[in-house]
Amino acid sequence: MMLRRLIRPARRLPWVYILPVLGLCFIEVLIHRSQYNVPRPAHELDEPFFKGCQEPDVNHPRENAVMVMLARNSERDAANRTIASIENAFNKWFKYPYVFMNDEPWDAKFIETLNKTAGGRATFEVIPKEQWTFPPSMDAKAAKQSMKEQGQRGLPHAGSEGYHHMCRFYSGKFYQLEALKKYKWYWRLEPDVDFTCAITYDPFVHMAKNNKKYGFTIALWEVGTTCPSLFRDIANWKELHNIPSNNLWKAAVQASWVPYPFRQMLAYFMPHTDRFGDMWSLCHYWSNFEIADMDFFRSKGYQDLFEYLDSKGAFTLRGGVTPPSMLWPHDLLYQCPANAPDLQLTEAEVLLGNKPYWPEKPGGVGCRCRCDGDMPRNHPGYCLNKLKQPNTRARPWLTWLL
Numbered sequence: 001m002m003l004r005r006l007i008r009p010a011r012r013l014p015w016v017y018i019l020p021v022l023g024l025c026f027i028e029v030l031i032h033r034s035q036y037n038v039p040r041p042a043h044e045l046d047e048p049f050f051k052g053c054q055e056p057d058v059n060h061p062r063e064n065a066v067m068v069m070l071a072r073n074s075e076r077d078a079a080n081r082t083i084a085s086i087e088n089a090f091n092k093w094f095k096y097p098y099v100f101m102n103d104e105p106w107d108a109k110f111i112e113t114l115n116k117t118a119g120g121r122a123t124f125e126v127i128p129k130e131q132w133t134f135p136p137s138m139d140a141k142a143a144k145q146s147m148k149e150q151g152q153r154g155l156p157h158a159g160s161e162g163y164h165h166m167c168r169f170y171s172g173k174f175y176q177l178e179a180l181k182k183y184k185w186y187w188r189l190e191p192d193v194d195f196t197c198a199i200t201y202d203p204f205v206h207m208a209k210n211n212k213k214y215g216f217t218i219a220l221w222e223v224g225t226t227c228p229s230l231f232r233d234i235a236n237w238k239e240l241h242n243i244p245s246n247n248l249w250k251a252a253v254q255a256s257w258v259p260y261p262f263r264q265m266l267a268y269f270m271p272h273t274d275r276f277g278d279m280w281s282l283c284h285y286w287s288n289f290e291i292a293d294m295d296f297f298r299s300k301g302y303q304d305l306f307e308y309l310d311s312k313g314a315f316t317l318r319g320g321v322t323p324p325s326m327l328w329p330h331d332l333l334y335q336c337p338a339n340a341p342d343l344q345l346t347e348a349e350v351l352l353g354n355k356p357y358w359p360e361k362p363g364g365v366g367c368r369c370r371c372d373g374d375m376p377r378n379h380p381g382y383c384l385n386k387l388k389q390p391n392t393r394a395r396p397w398l399t400w401l402l
């Protein structure tokens, strides 16, 4: 009798409890997600500094800046192509110096060829061994074993020791290189890159003037398997230092649809989540084209973050922070805007040269761009828009599911 009484009501009752609980969960999720809504700015945050062509203002004082390239002796032709291209598109007017970096001694032939193409403004540095190696805290043998395993799992480049050293070098050591200490700004170049538009203004000058720290051209989804714990590590570091979530942080997070406390429990099993269960959107920008203020990377805050990630083996034990140019052929992913109408300065310009015809298109922003058979394109990617204009409401349906 007692037993029956206990069981019978239990058969009917669940919905009476479950429905309100579901309702509360739903409301909790809505409130939680609303904390990640980021207001859309009234206008594009980063308009190009100029549209179309300028007559290069070569009398304006230069910034304290340098063009840098990490290359190997075997990449001489590819490096030469990049330098010829950037000289022609930009640096023949502004004449910034170049620093080439190698983890091995340079071939005389490389130096001769590249210095010549660089207009005699190049120096050639060998990266000190202590900056091109494993973190001091790490057992090199264990690290090598881990790389071997990553390689066997088919992670791109993960099996190569040099690749990990490069990730680590570019992420934290590069800014401390003796040869670069005297510079504030750098423009990173890679072998085998073609600059398809004329850059007729000095981006260093205009970044300084507009208080910009970092410039990039492409933002895409990361290959998630290369860095399963990167976001967790960074989120933990952020928490450790009591850094509040600003809009850019929120814009990089996909707030979870799972109610508390289950999302926090799921976080134990899910990669790319912070410990509260919210997920990184995998959006990141590509560092193979970047113009940046090295003082930012030399700051205590950044170096602290680097040391923290380094101590977690982020650049060695796992795939590291991938410079994705190595994952994708350059000719698949590029920026080549259409040319700005009536702004090509095709008549009687002094430095630019008087060139007869450049295809123009309404809405174009470029200066004398030639996309060489490829479509002109001003990469409209989801990630790029998201980083430029944080707005969680305008998500494509796919990302709602993530």
Ligand SMILES: *[C@@H]1O[C@H](CO)[C@@H](O)[C@H](O)[C@H]1NC(C)=O
Pocket (backbone or CB within 6 Å): 077, 080, 081, 084, 113, 117
């Ligand atoms: C390097 O590039 C320059 C400019 O395009 C070219 O004239 C030169 O032949 C190239 N040198 C080599 C060794 O390929």
Ligand SMILES: *[C@@H]1O[C@H](CO)[C@@H](O)[C@H](O)[C@H]1NC(C)=O
Pocket (backbone or CB within 6 Å): 111, 115, 116, 119, 120, 121, 122, 123, 124
């Ligand atoms: C590069 O060329 C310039 C001018 O020809 C020369 O003065 C300089 O010593 C060269 N640099 C190297 C590293 O060879």
